[in-house]
Amino acid sequence: MRPILKLAIAAAMLACFVAAQSVLNVRAQDAPPKKLDPAAWGESRAGQPIPEYVSGDECLFCHRNTTGVTWQINAHGLTIRHRNDAPELVALAKSHTTLAAVESGIEYFLGSRRHIRFLRKNGYGKFDIASAHAVVDAEKKAERWMGVENLSWNREKFADRCAGCHTTGVDSKDKTFGAFGLECYTCHGIVDLEHTKDTTFVLLAKKRKDEARVVTSLCAQCHLRGGKSRLSGLPYPNNFVPGDNLFKDFEVDFAAADDPQLNAGDRHVWRNVRDVVVEGKESVTCLNCHQIHADPSRASATRRHRIVLKGPICFDCHYEDQPMKNLKPYTATSGLCEY
Numbered sequence: 001m002r003p004i005l006k007l008a009i010a011a012a013m014l015a016c017f018v019a020a021q022s023v024l025n026v027r028a029q030d031a032p033p034k035k036l037d038p039a040a041w042g043e044s045r046a047g048q049p050i051p052e053y054v055s056g057d058e059c060l061f062c063h064r065n066t067t068g069v070t071w072q073i074n075a076h077g078l079t080i081r082h083r084n085d086a087p088e089l090v091a092l093a094k095s096h097t098t099l100a101a102v103e104s105g106i107e108y109f110l111g112s113r114r115h116i117r118f119l120r121k122n123g124y125g126k127f128d129i130a131s132a133h134a135v136v137d138a139e140k141k142a143e144r145w146m147g148v149e150n151l152s153w154n155r156e157k158f159a160d161r162c163a164g165c166h167t168t169g170v171d172s173k174d175k176t177f178g179a180f181g182l183e184c185y186t187c188h189g190i191v192d193l194e195h196t197k198d199t200t201f202v203l204l205a206k207k208r209k210d211e212a213r214v215v216t217s218l219c220a221q222c223h224l225r226g227g228k229s230r231l232s233g234l235p236y237p238n239n240f241v242p243g244d245n246l247f248k249d250f251e252v253d254f255a256a257a258d259d260p261q262l263n264a265g266d267r268h269v270w271r272n273v274r275d276v277v278v279e280g281k282e283s284v285t286c287l288n289c290h291q292i293h294a295d296p297s298r299a300s301a302t303r304r305h306r307i308v309l310k311g312p313i314c315f316d317c318h319y320e321d322q323p324m325k326n327l328k329p330y331t332a333t334s335g336l337c338e339y
């Protein structure tokens, strides 16, 4: 074949491909969004006792050389730490004169990235939370302090308002937790040890291809800040077990997905959850964009997101009419988390 003809055929093929793509795009846009009842499928164990689950240490005994390596620096694992494991936060507390005076009474720290709170034990599975709040830089040095003058400890707040999303295995009746910080159970659920022979026994394994609504439910249990449990009235889910349907008990208002006042960090989460569980768009979940066990200090944790097909979610953070390297600035804030 003459090279010029080859080129013409290639060009024709490309034209067909582009045409087919734009037809597909038009179809995707034209299809009216579904209006599904998010509570219609699956199970809920709200109100039941917390099931037995394998502890994080047991999982890490076998998975220490792979998952264990990045788990040490994963925000989920670090969200609450004992002072012996957080020398930089002990130094932070000592750096403020008022806090330094009570520093030895601070046993745990809440927050792993920008915002740090201070905790001490209050009986089994409960914490007191101090009024103090530090905004920190990447070195964990204070940029700003709040609530440190007239420092006080609150005995109820952590159990009433925080425990469900920052600790593991919370019993909504007595509001106690089984372990501080977030263990493997919070995402992988009840793990059958038979999975060592057949990985399809464990939620989120590569071989399983979990349904979009299952994945979405399990991330949304903590990332939809502003919902509440119908049964307990608490601002966190009631005995949600990964694999189950969050929306049978957890009541949320998806209008947040369209709220221009909401920061993009939260808004894109509401949008993605609504896309999946209300509009039935199952092709994109959190995991098309986020890699939980990647090194969070590297772009690799969100590298996947760059190749996702463009849609409205992109423009929570990017400009519709500008190159993708330009980002809309936003500050993550949350009334629930008090920052």
Ligand code: HEC
Pocket: 110, 111, 112, 113, 114, 115, 116, 117, 157, 158, 161, 162, 163, 164, 165, 166, 221, 222, 223, 224, 225, 226, 235, 236, 265, 266, 332, 336, 337, 338, 339
């Ligand atoms: C419904 C679940 C939920 C509840 C309840 C909740 N949080 Fe959070 N919290 C989150 C999630 C999810 C994040 C991470 C959000 C992000 O980074 O976009 C977070 C982040 C934080 C951070 C920021 C960590 C950092 O290093 O930047 C602090 C501090 C915090 N929460 C404190 C609290 C306190 C105090 C309470 C109770 C008064 C509370 N949270 C209740 C889900 C929750």
Ligand code: HEC
Pocket: 056, 059, 060, 063, 067, 071, 076, 182, 183, 184, 185, 186, 187, 188, 204, 205, 206, 287, 290, 291, 292, 293
């Ligand atoms: C915040 C949710 C979350 C927590 C907590 C979590 N995982 Fe995962 N894990 C995932 C997701 C999501 C995947 C699927 C991989 C993907 O798509 O990136 C995964 C995958 C894995 C894999 C498969 C290998 C891989 O990297 O893909 C192993 C092994 C694993 N997790 C072990 C653990 C262990 C052990 C813990 C506790 C120390 C843990 N996970 C805690 C969400 C979590």
Ligand code: HEC
Pocket: 054, 055, 058, 059, 060, 061, 062, 063, 184, 185, 188, 191, 193, 195, 196, 197, 199, 202, 203, 204, 205, 206, 207
């Ligand atoms: C007795 C050792 C052992 C324990 C304990 C254990 N695992 Fe595993 N796990 C394995 C082996 C072996 C495999 C299969 C080989 C592989 O993928 O690493 C596996 C596979 C997995 C996978 C799928 C990996 C993939 O490639 O898709 C996940 C997810 C996982 N484990 C999570 C967990 C979690 C969460 C816990 C704790 C609740 C746990 N494991 C406890 C040994 C163990």
Ligand code: HEC
Pocket: 074, 075, 076, 078, 079, 080, 110, 111, 112, 113, 164, 165, 166, 182, 186, 187, 218, 219, 220, 221, 222, 223, 286, 287, 290, 292, 296
């Ligand atoms: C049990 C509650 C809980 C579950 C389940 C959960 N998260 Fe989180 N997530 C949090 C909290 C709390 C933080 C902030 C921790 C901190 O910094 O103190 C967080 C932080 C994050 C961050 C920011 C971390 C960083 O390094 O910048 C991402 C991204 C994220 N979660 C995605 C997910 C995805 C995807 C899933 C589902 C696979 C998921 N989370 C499941 C509670 C949860």
Ligand code: HEC
Pocket: 216, 219, 220, 223, 265, 266, 268, 269, 270, 272, 273, 284, 285, 286, 287, 288, 289, 290, 302, 305, 308, 313, 314, 332
């Ligand atoms: C289309 C891709 C995409 C989807 C889908 C997506 N995210 Fe994100 N998300 C991102 C990107 C990109 C960032 C920005 C990371 C950064 O700032 O470095 C981000 C940021 C975040 C943050 C940090 C916000 C902050 O600034 O504190 C959290 C938490 C988060 N996502 C959770 C989720 C959860 C949970 C889901 C699923 C319900 C989800 N995301 C779905 C792309 C996505």
Ligand code: HEC
Pocket: 264, 265, 268, 299, 302, 303, 305, 306, 307, 308, 309, 310, 311, 313, 314, 315, 316, 317, 318, 324, 325, 326, 327
């Ligand atoms: C929550 C905010 C957020 C959302 C939603 C989001 N992005 Fe991004 N995007 C970022 C951030 C932050 C970066 C830079 C760091 C990185 O790559 O993770 C980025 C970088 C990119 C880049 C690389 C740009 C360059 O030239 O450097 C591309 C391409 C991209 N995003 C595409 C997308 C697409 C496509 C979507 C929708 C499917 C999307 N993004 C959704 C925050 C977001």
